[in-house]
Amino acid sequence: MSKKIVAFLPILLATTTYAQSAADTGKRSPVRTLTYQQYQALLKGEANEDMARVAEMNHYPLPEKVLKYKYELDLSPIQVKKLTEAKDYLHRRRLQIGGSIIDTEHMLDSMFRYNKVQDGNLIFYTNRYGLYQGELKNAFLQACLSTRNLLSQQQMKKYESLEKRK
Template sequence: MIYKKILCTLFTITATAAAFAQTDSATTPSAIKTLTLKQYAELQNGPELREMALPATMNGYPMPDDVLQFKKELKLTDLQVKQITEISRYLKQKKVQAGQSMILNEKKLDDLFSKHKIDEGTLNFYGNRYGLYQGEYRNAVLSACINTYNALNPQQTTRFWKLKKP
């Protein structure tokens, strides 16, 4: 009986402490008031790669960083490592660039709305531009998968997917 009371008290204290210790990143303000701190931080680093790459990866076209993780097992040549490293570097550059462009676009939309200087034409321009950044980035991701696939020979590709699946 006493153990139940002690356990209950400890649970209550732990739950209360955890509730006060948490910060809700979904409502924490960021440098742009229309984005949460989490959204802002994610965009600063660029949009997530994995979901953008699904049409390629689900059909046998690997991500460059995934291939580089298995360079010894795949027996990549120095030239292949150089090629795939360059593909990866370019993709990371595009990722950051896309995120920064989206942040600037979001900031501009916020500014236009806050100053009541928005109209349908301006809204269409910035709305479409946001989509353009996403599309350009997705093309870069999918292109990186194609180029990585083309840098490998068929045996390496088969071996990669066997290593990757488990």
């Protein structure tokens, strides 16, 4: 083996080991820079729940959380329909954007792994990654805004008291 490969091998192994931590239950992600759990969450549209934190902290709940209490909150059929639509739209966006994030992670990994990194393509893909993060945050916050606008003040108070009991 050449000296370059021997010198690079420990770095490659450390990166792979980091991304494939013990918490991964022995399964490997197809994208080396993502753990199996991160990859699965992005693939299934379940990642980045914390993107709604700013809204939730300020009394703008996620639609799926409100729907859990549809009977306790006495939601009307129209409210249930609109909340379900908001929840479904958010899930679709999470799937779309999650796939884009996976593709971008894979591209960045390939660029570095095969020593094909150039300033221009690095700027392009990292800006693209930031764009996806912004789109995802917007999707979460839009869902929270529409949820809040659908609920009466009494329903919001009841929702918050139910959430505190959890």
